[in-house]
Amino acid sequence: MNHPPDDLNGRMFDVAIIGGGILGAGIARDAALRGLSVALVEQNDFASGTSSASTKLIHGGLRYLEQFAFLLVAESCRERRILLDMAPHLVRPLPLIMPAYRGDPHSLFQLRLGTTIYDWMTLSRHPRMPRHTTLTAAQAVEREPALPLHNEHGDPLQGAVLVYDCQMDDARLCLETILDAARHGAVCRNYCRAEAFQFQEDRLAGVTVRDRFTGDESELRARVFINATGPWAESVSAMNGRSPGIRLSPTKGVHLVLPQIVQQHGIYFQSRGDGRMIFLLPWDDASLLGTTDTDFRKDPSLARAEPEDVAYLIEQLNAIMPEVSVEQRDIITAFAGVRALVRSDSRRPSSRSREEKIIPQGTSLLHVAGGKYTTFRAVAEKVLKQVGRMLQRRLPPCRTDRTPLPDSRPTASGRRLSSAPPVFESDIRFACRQEQARTLTDVMRRRTRLALSAAGGADTAGHVADIMAEELHWTDDQRQKQMDDYLRQRSG
Ligand SMILES: Cc1cc2nc3c(=O)[nH]c(=O)nc-3n(C[C@H](O)[C@H](O)[C@H](O)COP(=O)(O)OP(=O)(O)OC[C@H]3O[C@@H](n4cnc5c(N)ncnc54)[C@H](O)[C@@H]3O)c2cc1C
Incomplete structure (x- = not known):
């Protein structure tokens, strides 16, 4: 799924999503499965925000019963069942x-x-x-x-x-949701940051996007834009220069x-x-x-x-x-x-609501935030309902509740780099060629789970960096910088 750098320019998408966490990923896949043309931009790596830092549970949320959040618990239990069938290799x-x-x-x-x-x-x-x-x-x-x-x-x-x-692999579930959206036609780009909103009269008509590796700028045009930037949602919504569309x-x-x-x-x-x-x-x-x-x-x-x-x-x-x-x-x-x-009035952090909010602003912008990882598919379905209204089109029905997410990893071949988690040389090459991995941390932390295991120290990272250097043509200095960045992040 590597794309030419200008594949965002000069096209009018039905839906453009800012944010490649699980919410953006779920919306992109749902929209692509319904036949809409979709673009998704992520400022860092896919799942590099909250969606790789969760407790990694797909859960009903037993403790939310204490807050009488019965609807949230019932919805989460239903989604848990759907995700078990949809992605049994990850949940x-x-x-x-x-x-x-x-x-x-x-x-x-x-x-x-x-x-x-x-x-x-x-x-x-x-x-x-x-x-x-x-x-x-x-x-x-x-x-x-x-x-x-x-x-x-x-x-x-x-x-x-x-x-x-x-239990699930949060980073991988997010990535594979994006890969599947791309398989259904979505243009999904990591390391592309939405930097400014462009208005035509009063309507949001475009977003300026910068590729953080090349510095290239693109103009992303769409009929509907979705701000799915999680904890960044308030600051991204402030790019409209007016009152923020969402408060966190x-x-x-x-x-x-x-x-x-x-x-x-x-x-x-x-x-x-x-x-x-x-x-x-x-x-x-x-x-x-x-x-x-x-x-x-x-x-x-x-x-x-x-x-x-x-x-x-x-x-x-x-x-x-x-x-x-x-x-x-x-x-x-x-x-x-x-x-x-x-944002809520509750002063105790753990008693604040985990329910999502979907907030339209003007005729072409939707903000979505909150919710749990567990409910991402259901939230995406609700967002698409709102997108249909904004496009003034009757959309085909949602298919994500019965469309399996294929296991996109290659069959194990070549050298084994780790047994727990099991990682092979072929996984690293595949991540570089097919999964938009650009840095050593992308591979150690989000294409594999090596970074969160005892096996993810300097030795294994060195082997992974050697393979990536071959794939991505890194110089010795670039390889060393990747190692330094990764080991610094791992040690906190
Ligand atoms: C500690 C913790 C534990 C949790 N545990 C669980 C759990 O066990 N189970 C569960 O169901 N839920 C859990 N959650 C909640 C769950 O992780 C989140 O609800 C979910 O990951 C949020 O996804 P998101 O896509 O909204 O946000 P994110 O994953 O943060 O994605 C937003 C993305 O937007 C990108 N972005 C920001 N600005 C821009 C820009 N200008 N241009 C382009 N991209 C941009 C960011 O880089 C980021 O990748 C937990 C949350 C936390 C913090």
């Missing part, structure tokens, strides 16, 4: 253990009640998703031996609930990648002090711990795992699993993402 069921110690903010009884309602909300159950069950303390520890029988205060484990959600209350979430602690199950535990829910999940040869939820008003590109975020997560884990005793030096890597929550 798989994950058993989660929710332990209850004496004195926890939520008792075992409350956890059982919550998961019973959660099961009811899943109106039509997927055959691969069993109902929740209750475990005794001994059964819970037998399943995940890292779970202690007593917490740090000596309070006993009273039992646990075993509930099922799904963003929050930052940090995850740590740690050596393997859990084997088969995720653990969903109640944090000490603030009562937030924290996930410890199996992730290739490692474990993923997250997340924090704190107000973040800066440029989303500046979001980092700060020392206080890391300290909070380590403290929480060590409180629940004192014998694991994780220290700062055990961290393999860390990453941070920004939630594009639509």
Whole structure:
């Protein structure tokens, strides 16, 4: 899917999407499957924003039941089912253990009640998703031996609930959605930044786009423009020079990648002090711990795992699993993402609504933000309904709920670079030739999951950089710069 540099110029698209995260990707695929002409531009790499920094769960959102967000939970459960069928190579069921110690903010009884309602909300159950069950303390520890029988205060484990959600590869799901949109005719370009809006009379008629590698400028023209820039949505909407079309209350979430602690199950535990829910999940040869939820008003590109975020997560884990005793030096890597929550009055970040907002501005511009990764397909369908009104056209029906997303990776061949996650030389060459990979970080972090595994250190990165240097004709200096950039990002 490599395109000539001027393929955006001189065409009138039905829909032009700014932002190559999962929302932009989902909208592009839905629109392309309905036969519309589509362009998508992304300022960095596809999925380089929030869509590669999530907890990587396709979930109904058990904790949203506490906020009485029943519609969001029901919609998420339905989407979980659709995504399991649509992309079984990227979305798989994950058993989660929710332990209850004496004195926890939520008792075992409350956890059982919550998961019973959660099961009811899943109106039509997927055959691969069993109902929740209750475990005794001994059964819970037998399943995940890292779970202690007593917490740090000596309070006993009273039992646990075993509930099922799904785990996914967020960056890859976003990328493959874009690849499939391109297969259906969409022109999708990474490293192309929307820089200015062009108006004709009062109507948004074009967007100036700059290729960040060549510096070339294009004029992107379309009948409808969609601002799907996640946490950047407010600043992009301000390009219209008038009042911003959308207002956000963003929050930052940090995850740590740690050596393997859990084997088969995720653990969903109640944090000490603030009562937030924290996930410890199996992730290739490692474990993923997250997340924090704190107000973040800066440029989303500046979001980092700060020392206080890391300290909070380590403290929480060590409180629940004192014998694991994780220290700062055990961290393999860390990453941070920004939630594009639509502005609300709620002062507590974790109680702000996760529902999306679709806001038309004028006759040719739509802003869309909020929502969860889980609901991207449904949100895209709602956006397309609005696009149809703006185009004053009856669009063909949505097909994304029954069109499988093909596994676009090549069959494994050549040298094996890593076993967990499994990565072969052919994956790297394919990423450069067919998946618009331009930097070492693109391949380590988003074409493969190497960056989030113990295998993603300097040795493997060096092998990947050698292959990419051949494919993309890097000089020695360019190769070295790519290595420096990648290793700097990995160390936070
Ligand atoms: C810590 C954390 C954990 C989460 N965990 C989960 C989870 O487990 N499950 C779940 O369902 N949801 C989860 N979410 C929510 C989910 O990740 C987001 O809802 C989703 O990724 C948002 O996608 P998006 O496309 O709106 O934004 P993004 O992925 O941020 O995409 C927006 C894109 O727009 C691009 N852009 C910005 N400005 C421009 C411009 N001028 N020109 C061109 N491109 C531009 C950016 O570079 C970016 O790539 C989590 C979120 C966070 C922060």
